[in-house]
Amino acid sequence: MTMIKMMRMTQRKVERTTIIWKALWIVLLLSMQLCNTDSSTFPRPQAGCNLRNYRMNASTEHCWSNITVPACWGFCQSSEVGTANPPFTIARHKVCGFRTYQNVTFTLLNCHRGYAAEKVVVPSALSCSCTECDTTTTHCEG
Known part of the structure; x- marks a missing residue:
């Protein structure tokens, strides 16, 4: 295997890993947004x-x-x-x-x-x- 092929394979792995991490961050940010939603979106029970x-x-x-x-x-x-x-x-x-x-x-x-x-x-x-x-x-x- 040539050095160029090895570099391309490594680059693809890095790109896939980057995409996965970005997706995880998006999920994390969305879940944090849902937890911090004001009561008009998720009303609390009233007496x-x-x-x-x-x-x-x-x-x-x-x-x-x-x-x-x-x-x-x-x-x-x-x-x-x-x-x-x-x-x-x-x-x-x-x-x-x-x-x-x-x-x-x-x-x-x-x-x-x-x-x-x-x-x-x-x-x-x-x-x-x-x-x-x-x-x-x-x-x-x-």
Whole structure:
């Protein structure tokens, strides 16, 4: 093999390596650009409370069925601020819950042998809002 052929082969290898490195730099720069994108391109989740269908298993002692009801889903703004006086914090923890609802009757068709279908009444959300949890109507988990 002549010296000129060896130099040409080396030059082609260098050119290919250069192209590969340039491609890698472009990929790296593009990925960095995606990571630094402002929130208008990739919006961050905002606090919100909205209706969403919820599928659940409703049951009585003898019957059961899967039912779907409109429910409230989402998250709400909360805050807690320290103070100099007891109880030493002022907290506002709102929950996503029913603003308005109606009771809906469902018939449970899957029953143990010898039992007739039974009916259950389930609250069904009509609208939702962020409110303080009302322990008289809601199981408020703490």
